Amino acid sequence: MYPTEEAIGLMRNAHRIAALSGAGISTEAGVPDFRGPAGLWQDPERVRKLSATGFREDPESFYSSSMNLFSTMAKAAPTMAHRLLVRLQDIGKLDAVVTQNIDGLHQKAGSSKVFEVHGTFRTGYCPKCGAEFEMEPFYRDIENGKIKVPLCKPCKVPIKPDIVLFEELLPQDAWNGAVETMEACDLLLVLGSSLMVYPAAELPSIALVNGAKLIIVNLEATAYDGAAAVVVRDKLGSFAASALAAFIQ
Numbered sequence: 180m181y182p183t184e185e186a187i188g189l190m191r192n193a194h195r196i197a198a199l200s201g202a203g204i205s206t207e208a209g210v211p212d213f214r215g216p217a218g219l220w221q222d223p224e225r226v227r228k229l230s231a232t233g234f235r236e237d238p239e240s241f242y243s244s245s246m247n248l249f250s251t252m253a254k255a256a257p258t259m260a261h262r263l264l265v266r267l268q269d270i271g272k273l274d275a276v277v278t279q280n281i282d283g284l285h286q287k288a289g290s291s292k293v294f295e296v297h298g299t300f301r302t303g304y305c306p307k308c309g310a311e312f313e314m315e316p317f318y319r320d321i322e323n324g325k326i327k328v329p330l331c332k333p334c335k336v337p338i339k340p341d342i343v344l345f346e347e348l349l350p351q352d353a354w355n356g357a358v359e360t361m362e363a364c365d366l367l368l369v370l371g372s373s374l375m376v377y378p379a380a381e382l383p384s385i386a387l388v389n390g391a392k393l394i395i396v397n398l399e400a401t402a403y404d405g406a407a408a409v410v411v412r413d414k415l416g417s418f419a420a421s422a423l424a425a426f427i428q
Contacts, residue, residue, distance in 0.1 A: 182411040183418055186394045187425045189366055189408060193272060193392075197364035198264050199382055200278045200285070203371020203397060207416055208255040210282050211248065230345035238328045238337035242321055245340075249300050249318050252281070257288035259419040260370055265289040266426050274364060277357040279372060279379050281342050294356040296349050296379050303340040305331035312338055349378065361385040368394045371415050374401040 180188075190196060202212045227233050228244045265288050267273035275292040276285050283301050285293045303314045310331055317329035317338065329338040343349055357379075361367065367386040374380045374395075383393055383403050392408040395401055396418050404410050411418050 182409050183413065183421050185409045186368075186396070186411055186418070187422050189392055189394060190267070190272065190368070190422065190426075193366035195364045196267055196273045196366045196368055197360045197386065197391075198267075198273060198276045198368045198370060199372060199379075200260075200264075200276060200280060200370045201372025201374075201376075201397075202280065204258065204260045204278075204415055205255070205280045205282055205284060206371070207258045207260065207414070208282075208284055210252055210255050210280070210284075226345060231347050234337075234339060234344060242328055245300075246318065246321055249314075250322065252283070252300055253315065253318065255282060255284060257284045258416060259423060260415040261285060261288035261290070263419040263423045263426075264370075266423055268292075270426060275356070275360045277360055277379075277382060279376065294353045294360065296343075296353050296357050298340075298342040298350060298353075300340050300342055303329070303338045305334050305336060306339055307331065307334040307336045310334075314338075314340055354378075357382060358385060361391070362389050364389075364391045366392050366394065368396070369401075369403070370396050372397060372401070373399060374403050 206212050225244055228240045234241045261284055264273055264276055268290060275294060276290050277294045277296060278285055279297050281297055281300050283299055301314055303312045308331060320326045331338055361382050362385060364386055367383060374383060387393060387406055393406060394409045395404060395407045396411040396415060398412060
């Protein structure tokens with residue numbers, strides 16, 4: 180039996196599936212990788228600008244360095260893998276998605292319970308008063324040259340997107356939800372994650388300790404391959420197309 184067929188069999192028999200998605204599910208949608216060999220974080224100057232310190236010291240550089248990425252994410256469309264997770268949700272098999280991505284493609288596809296452990300570019304807040312904002316109108320104004328930095332009008336301070344920057348902790352509510360999801364699932368489906376970025380890389384071990392089986396779909400090897408019930412070394416689109424066909428029948 181081929182690995183994809185084995186994985187589909189495990190998903191058929193599972194009752195509470197959790198998904199953990201990484202950069203690979205978004206790169207197939209055209210969103211750049213952050214940490215790969217050609218990733219965004221290979222540029223030390225960009226890393227500095229996109230750190231918490233960089234935002235505080237020079238918010239204009241933060242936004243000017245980010246707008247190409249934000250624009251790409253806003254225009255990206257969900258992939259076959261995103262749609263597979265929605266299908267598993269709709270037939271009552273998938274409990275929740277935990278994602279390391281900030282692009283909102285799971286929600287755009289129709290996933291209703293998503294824990295974004297690295298935050299999101301879609302919303303933001305005022306660091307002074309805590310007011311919350313939808314960021315899309317600000318991004319549009321930056322692209323059109325109307326503003327350089329979005330400001331909270333009452334406070335006159337730069338609005339910060341809800342992205343986890345270097346030097347920052349993960350959002351506690353999202354992390355707690357992710358841990359609870361791992362503790363409750365009987366099958367964890369890892370899609371396009373190297374499982375190298377901590378603390379998110381700890382999540383599969385939580386699922387395994389609580390008796391869940393593990394499926395890893397990733398082009399490269401991961402540290403968890405030896406603990407997985409099935410490892411599928413294939414493009415997510417190919418795997419998802421086969422799995423989606425199996426669950427539509």
